[in-house]
Amino acid sequence: MAKSSDDVWILGASMTKFGRYPGRDVVDLGSEAALAALSDGDVKIHDMQVMAVGNLAEAGGMVGQRIQKQIGQTGIPVYNVANACATGATAVRTVYMAIKSGEADMGLAVGVEVMGKAGLLGSAGRSKEGPNVYEPSGRYGAVMSPEGILGTGVMPGVFAQAGMEYAYENDGVTFEQFAKVAEKNHAHSVLNPLAQYQKAFSLEEIKAAEMVAYPNTLLMCCPTGDGAAAVVLVSGEKLASLSDEQRKRAVKISASVLTSDPWTERGQVQPDVNTLTRNAADAAYEKAGVSPQDLDLVELHDCFATAELLHYDNLRLCEPGGAGDFIDSGAPRRDGRTPVNVSGGLISKGHPLGATGVANLYEVATHLRGEAGDRQVPEAKVGLTHVIGLGSACAVHILEKAAS
Amino acid sequence: MAKSSDDVWILGASMTKFGRYPGRDVVDLGSEAALAALSDGDVKIHDMQVMAVGNLAEAGGMVGQRIQKQIGQTGIPVYNVANACATGATAVRTVYMAIKSGEADMGLAVGVEVMGKAGLLGSAGRSKEGPNVYEPSGRYGAVMSPEGILGTGVMPGVFAQAGMEYAYENDGVTFEQFAKVAEKNHAHSVLNPLAQYQKAFSLEEIKAAEMVAYPNTLLMCCPTGDGAAAVVLVSGEKLASLSDEQRKRAVKISASVLTSDPWTERGQVQPDVNTLTRNAADAAYEKAGVSPQDLDLVELHDCFATAELLHYDNLRLCEPGGAGDFIDSGAPRRDGRTPVNVSGGLISKGHPLGATGVANLYEVATHLRGEAGDRQVPEAKVGLTHVIGLGSACAVHILEKAAS
Amino acid sequence: MSTTVPIVDYLELGDEPRLVAKSCSSCGALYFDRRNACARCGGTDFDRRPLAGQGKVRTFTIVQRAAPGVKVPYVSAVVDLDGGGSVKSNLVDVEPAPEQVTLGMPVRLVTYSVGTDDQGTEAVAFGFAPA
Amino acid sequence: MSTTVPIVDYLELGDEPRLVAKSCSSCGALYFDRRNACARCGGTDFDRRPLAGQGKVRTFTIVQRAAPGVKVPYVSAVVDLDGGGSVKSNLVDVEPAPEQVTLGMPVRLVTYSVGTDDQGTEAVAFGFAPA
């Protein structure tokens, strides 16, 4: 594995523990992650030539520059980006492009979100102020919010329907199989000190938990929370000039792909989370010259248990149509053939929206460096990260351990 | 001027008329501009390999993908970006980087904003709900909004203070000189059918208009409004394969630079709009191999008359400290040595925040193509665009006419 | 005398209520919303195309937890209409329990009142009932 | 008996009210806000540094139009304090007219009440008056 000067590498990586941080703002958490990633890469903010920051709640609020004003105002270009739940990964890609284009040889990407107790259910209620007069408005000429009348458009239901569609197309995937995904991820999280929750649940507990949107119970849905993650990227050429220790711990980005959802027949009523994931994965495998069988671990976007199951298939981790069998076989468990979400996944590690796409790079990089402690996947050499945001945007990265 | 394959070119450009569009949303205006830019470049959405969209009001709202869903869902990567008033230019730079990095050979950048009647004064009022109990909060431990008590932090005042600081440092610039900037831009706008306002005002009318924040009267402040602009960018290599007509109208991006504000002594209390503009301009001149004297026209960020005057100096259009003399001399008028804001500028053309940084590329490109009609700057071969967003971000582009 | 208004403009009321899509004149892609162009082919001309009132459940969920103001439980489903077009709505006249809904089950379009405004105008929604 | 609270935490009340900055232990850069690190040098240690109560007006504006709830007109100014530090606040005891304010004019820190909350706590702000 040559350190081609065309490659882009992760030099430093960090994440805050995910959880609830009352009293800390997006700048505090973003700064903490950024400073930790710089320190991890043994570089300074003054070495950075570009910065990209992903945050959703304050997407128009210059979060990148506000973080600069706390950790170092050096005059470098800042990109504030947003792409739903792929926001953090989009920040990484932006720095990646800046390096690839030759504009920078080192850059910082930060993903951060402060959600507090905001829920994923939206606020589609039909409370009214003033007189109630039906007036068609918006692109569908709606006279009231259609949520709960013309079906559901909020996340738990959308991903539940995506799971049931997979079940329909593939001759039945059972409630129990969906629940097994959550059982696995909760079990994994016990070993991850940075996870928002570190508690195992039995399959029975998960199935018996409050139903949110069938087949997803509360224990099959990601929590809301606060957190941040950051990576320092460096060009291969620049990396060659750094210390042995830095080079040894560097992780190669063998592929970085971002896609949106192409037109599909039903996309306007049921977001198609599959095609863009397949497109991103296929492009990434091709670019990296890696096949799904080569992967030692995968961090994928399990916002709901149903979603993870779909993505086994979308990322080609299982036989076509065989996602149910795949979870039954134990393959995605930490000691299985292709460990998936050994961090605990979004379901248990947490899902501070803007941070997620950077945090999964941190997780995979940490395993490739052999620094994942109790949850280390032994001998991990190649890993894949995946995030998807409704609307839609999907990012896939393939990472490889430095040849030592 | 060789068409180096390393260069990036503007193949298509468009803007909607700026103004008020009740009933049209961000997707309508963005789609209109995008379709017009594609048509102007004689290409289709299916030719695009990347898309970046700048919008502030819905920065976290997947505006790019929503536009795709109206004009073509082809699965390409979408970047939703925000950088205050440099948002549109940041979208352009993102596509520019994607092309420079070799990831795409053609891409679409859109800037769009629907402001309605939102003002630039913010909503810093101290209205309270519930009991009024002073609790220190935020990064300054403030017990109430400091706006209007500890000075002003909203735009008209900030840019007024920036202008007065220039006056202090450069032995006095008069109220009349600031007012002349607005007189010039309003006069220019009369010839621009896409301007939000097309009305000339006398210097006396401008000085006598309602004072907003001394020395800026209402006629020295940009209006709020709605609008969109878009450009199609193409690599030099791809351009070489296109038709004669497309190549003839293509405009070269000789430099594309984005900066943020480096630390300065007073930056935390009075945003320094100068240093990052100087840094961006100097880098752009160097990259393009162009000097300020070579510029045939400039579209710069005259959000307030005071701002334009400062930027004469920051962009090196005048002698150091000589911005007052520069406006007095008539140099920045349409028939002067270095025409500035022949479009009418933000003050009269309008300033739909996310659209502005793309619209000024449209304006300069239109002159370089010799297609600016009544307002055409004769024989225009080289132009510069500049935007700055508080927070801060500054983008400078230098454009050159294709060698024919 | 009361007037009625459809909850969305792609529902056409009358003796036989029906859903009416916009169909791209170039490629036939179907849409329910106001269009700027076709997301599939880029075409800008559209024809009105009434859709069938019968179809099959392609997927569903049973929503038990929702934002305030949304009545739960309810069955949300995507229905593939006979002859083309897919639409999302609630399943009605079905008990909201997993064992009562079958993937692929045939359903038919029904309409019902979902409220009356201060001027006496009645809003009419659509859903799908077992065929 | 009433208590007082400063409008912002970098105003220190008492017999001689003063502004207190955080000074970067490495490079001396001054800040008024809660810090994660130094924006100039990246250092993370800060010392308290009281600033002078006298200074000069570096720039000003007279705000005549503002958001609802903000009383106009008023003079906003940036003051360079003697011995280091720049701060923004209102000029007080000055008529809000361009000819009454001079760039470079010497000013001194003053404090005044800007309101009392429901528990009787008085908020104290600072401004600058002609010296």
Ligand SMILES: [Zn+2]
């Ligand atoms: Zn079509």
Ligand SMILES: [Zn+2]
């Ligand atoms: Zn320092």
